[in-house]
Amino acid sequence: MTEEKWENKFRDFLKRYCWHDILKLANEYPELRSIEVNFTDLEQFDRELSEELLQTPDEVIPSAEEALKQIELPVEKQLHDAHIQFTSIPNKVTIRDLRSNHLLKFIAVEGMIRKATEVRPKITNAAFYCMRCETVNYVPQSGPKFVEPGECEEESCGKRGPFKLLIDKSNFIDAQKLQVQESPESLKGGSQPQSIDVDAEDELAGIVKPGDRVVVNGILRSHQRTTREGKSTFYDLVLHCNSIEYLDQEFDELDISPEEEDEIIELSNDPQIYNKIIKSIAPSIYGYENIKEALTLQLFSGVPKSLPDGGRVRGDIHLLLVGDPGIAKSQLLRYMVKLSPRGVFASGKSASSSGLTAAAVKDDLGDGRWTLEAGALVMADMGVAAVDEMDKMSREDKSALHEAMEQQTISVAKAGILATLKSRCALLGAANPKYGRFDRYEGLAEQINMPPALISRFDLIFILLDVPDSKMDANIANHILKSHYAGELYEQWDKLSTSTITQEKVASHQKVILPEIETELLRKYVAYARRMVYPIMEEEARQHLVNFYLDLRKMGENKDSPVPVTARQLEALVRLAESSARIRLSNTVTLEDAKRTTKISLACMKQVGVDPDTGALDVDVIASGTSKSQRDKIHILQDIIKHVSQKHAGGKAPLDEVYEEASSENIDREHAEDLIQKMKRTGDLLAPDKKHIRLV
Numbered sequence: 001m002t003e004e005k006w007e008n009k010f011r012d013f014l015k016r017y018c019w020h021d022i023l024k025l026a027n028e029y030p031e032l033r034s035i036e037v038n039f040t041d042l043e044q045f046d047r048e049l050s051e052e053l054l055q056t057p058d059e060v061i062p063s064a065e066e067a068l069k070q071i072e073l074p075v076e077k078q079l080h081d082a083h084i085q086f087t088s089i090p091n092k093v094t095i096r097d098l099r100s101n102h103l104l105k106f107i108a109v110e111g112m113i114r115k116a117t118e119v120r121p122k123i124t125n126a127a128f129y130c131m132r133c134e135t136v137n138y139v140p141q142s143g144p145k146f147v148e149p150g151e152c153e154e155e156s157c158g159k160r161g162p163f164k165l166l167i168d169k170s171n172f173i174d175a176q177k178l179q180v181q182e183s184p185e186s187l188k189g190g191s192q193p194q195s196i197d198v199d200a201e202d203e204l205a206g207i208v209k210p211g212d213r214v215v216v217n218g219i220l221r222s223h224q225r226t227t228r229e230g231k232s233t234f235y236d237l238v239l240h241c242n243s244i245e246y247l248d249q250e251f252d253e254l255d256i257s258p259e260e261e262d263e264i265i266e267l268s269n270d271p272q273i274y275n276k277i278i279k280s281i282a283p284s285i286y287g288y289e290n291i292k293e294a295l296t297l298q299l300f301s302g303v304p305k306s307l308p309d310g311g312r313v314r315g316d317i318h319l320l321l322v323g324d325p326g327i328a329k330s331q332l333l334r335y336m337v338k339l340s341p342r343g344v345f346a347s348g349k350s351a352s353s354s355g356l357t358a359a360a361v362k363d364d365l366g367d368g369r370w371t372l373e374a375g376a377l378v379m380a381d382m383g384v385a386a387v388d389e390m391d392k393m394s395r396e397d398k399s400a401l402h403e404a405m406e407q408q409t410i411s412v413a414k415a416g417i418l419a420t421l422k423s424r425c426a427l428l429g430a431a432n433p434k435y436g437r438f439d440r441y442e443g444l445a446e447q448i449n450m451p452p453a454l455i456s457r458f459d460l461i462f463i464l465l466d467v468p469d470s471k472m473d474a475n476i477a478n479h480i481l482k483s484h485y486a487g488e489l490y491e492q493w494d495k496l497s498t499s500t501i502t503q504e505k506v507a508s509h510q511k512v513i514l515p516e517i518e519t520e521l522l523r524k525y526v527a528y529a530r531r532m533v534y535p536i537m538e539e540e541a542r543q544h545l546v547n548f549y550l551d552l553r554k555m556g557e558n559k560d561s562p563v564p565v566t567a568r569q570l571e572a573l574v575r576l577a578e579s580s581a582r583i584r585l586s587n588t589v590t591l592e593d594a595k596r597t598t599k600i601s602l603a604c605m606k607q608v609g610v611d612p613d614t615g616a617l618d619v620d621v622i623a624s625g626t627s628k629s630q631r632d633k634i635h636i637l638q639d640i641i642k643h644v645s646q647k648h649a650g651g652k653a654p655l656d657e658v659y660e661e662a663s664s665e666n667i668d669r670e671h672a673e674d675l676i677q678k679m680k681r682t683g684d685l686l687a688p689d690k691k692h693i694r695l696v
Helices: 001-016 019-028 039-045 047-055 057-070 258-268 273-279 289-300 329-339 397-407 444-448 470-495 503-510 521-534 538-555 565-583 591-608 628-647 655-664 669-681
Strands: 036-038 082-085 106-117 119-129 135-141 163-165 173-183 195-201 213-227 230-245 321-325 343-347 359-363 370-374 383-390 409-414 417-422 426-431 460-464 685-687 692-695
Touching: 001 019, 001 036, 001 047, 001 057, 001 213, 001 289, 001 343, 019 036, 036 039, 036 417, 039 047, 047 057, 057 213, 057 343, 082 213, 082 230, 082 289, 106 195, 106 230, 106 359, 173 213, 258 273, 258 521, 273 289, 273 343, 273 565, 289 321, 289 426, 289 460, 289 521, 289 565, 289 591, 321 329, 321 628, 329 343, 329 383, 329 426, 329 521, 370 417, 397 409, 397 426, 417 655, 460 591, 470 503, 470 685, 521 565, 538 565, 565 591, 628 669, 628 692, 655 669, 669 685
Parallel strands: 036 082, 195 230, 321 426, 321 460, 343 383, 383 426
Antiparallel strands: 106 173, 106 213, 106 370, 119 135, 119 163, 119 173, 173 195, 213 230, 359 370, 409 417, 685 692
């Protein structure tokens, strides 16, 4: 088929299928410079033509665009730089399956934008002024390297320069480089995501940002690698973008068949659905029913709400697990990432330059320019971000987390890049106490090296203690050994052809570690609930939450009492209650949901929101790291230091004298030392030497 034939066929096709789009293009050109063509329409029109597009796009696409320019329009306009974007390409190729036989073919790649450079002009046709004969020479710039004229085109001149580039007479287009990475949910069992560089030009430059899930349609090209020794025999792949399609940000990546939908609805009617889901979370880990219940609620999440004033209330539930080493915190995190329809795992200790949030970095993708790179929380948008070792995070990441957790956006302002990325994810964090084991008599903020303002953003915080208990220890030991035995049986049955073990024996022993609901079905159940269920709270349930909140607030009405709970905890209760209703696929939040919520919240508050000195509920222990009783003692100690320093020259108070007076106010020496250290950290006290202190 000749190119002329293609042009004629495309002219017929465009008139028949895209006439309205062409008229719109003519009216809005040059602000609008492209029309979209659905590949399915082209296939219906002419199967041979659609096949030629996939096999020889470098010949077919210019013919299609030439046909567009030749169409007679009712308005007098020339569509010189108009483009055709082909969408809905049927056969998507995964990034890891790209091979040499895909080179120069038209393909579709699905993934997530990992990095994006700034949009910058790219020269397409360079005008060179000959300094000898004053002729202007035009050199098309199609490759990655800048090409200069070998000699002057003017026959009477023919000299090799010198030439001067004329910017005003050269042609430029906007250009941007992207890096597309495989989406986390498409990865099989712990494999590393692969990525490909994408060249986006003209209208396609600047329309996506890191974290966006897209399908990129374009021509696969290759660039030869160069090393210090010279040109390499290996080539790098680059996708030259023709069109970009956004994927729906909801849980639509999981296809649910009508049969599976029936199975999901039937499962939701089971009265034991809560217990079944809880038992399906990390079945290889014994116990922790209350934590698994909280993880279930996090998985289903509350309902995000957009307010009339433009504000947004998050629906995602943030959880923090704090505890002694070796009690399966990291295992729980990894299991949740596997279970979530969209999960990302990161370690606070080894996070890259983009860390957990986002960063502007200089790398090869942008040819040494600044590139915007998405971190774990952006990659987990609309899913679960599991962050281990949160206590070892950098200070920059901790400060960025404030915005990421509450506003669910991440703002980057660095190196001329200003961007706001979405991070609408539930955060599941794990942290280890500073000194190895958790001390029940010390505040949480002091032990896990995290600012109290950040800790207070978690809806539920669990303390996992490794307390010796002969009955519990025996149960855990039996469960671990049964799990290992089941694994040993399977490995021998699978690997040894001479094994006498039967499949029935393997199956009977594997029941210990098999989830009640198969993992893939549970993922689809969660996706279905989040996609289709938007519960509304009943009056009875609402009243229960209000009463619970008011009863706790009443404890703080006495002027000497601590504040037990704030409005932030009330919002958390609403989210948890909505999630509880979603588990049943119910569009109504009932009293039962509200009671389940208050029970789990109170259990958490009793673990972390208690004043170590008085045993009273005190939200300030979480919110500021200092309880009401500690603040009172700090005031007493400040008065003592002030009183003692007035007796001595230079306003220096001897420590021994301060401790002596503090003991008469029922503050023992150890407690006084702790409080003095705290005041030094906050800058309220100075220590001129080891034996004296002075108020600032």
